[in-house]
Amino acid sequence: MKLFDLLLGRAVERRIANYQNELITKHCEEVQNIYKTMQGWRHDYHNHIQALLALTEEPVRLREYLQ
Numbered sequence: 142m143k144l145f146d147l148l149l150g151r152a153v154e155r156r157i158a159n160y161q162n163e164l165i166t167k168h169c170e171e172v173q174n175i176y177k178t179m180q181g182w183r184h185d186y187h188n189h190i191q192a193l194l195a196l197t198e199e200p201v202r203l204r205e206y207l208q
Contacts, residue, residue, distance in 0.1 A: 192206060193206070193207075
């Protein structure tokens with residue numbers, strides 16, 4: 142009976158370890174996706190700032206861009 146309990150305990154530990162690994166993998170993927178999204182936002186933000194700087198000499202076009 143003790144051998145059965147020992148084997149069962151190890152099986153449970155393996156399942157828990159596998160589950161934790163899956164959670165960590167999913168978490169890492171989510172963090173990578175968030176990072177990529179933020180990189181895109183940062184890129185767009187810099188493009189908007191560059192456009193605004195270029196249009197400061199042309200108030201009418203700047204107003205159109207902002208609208």
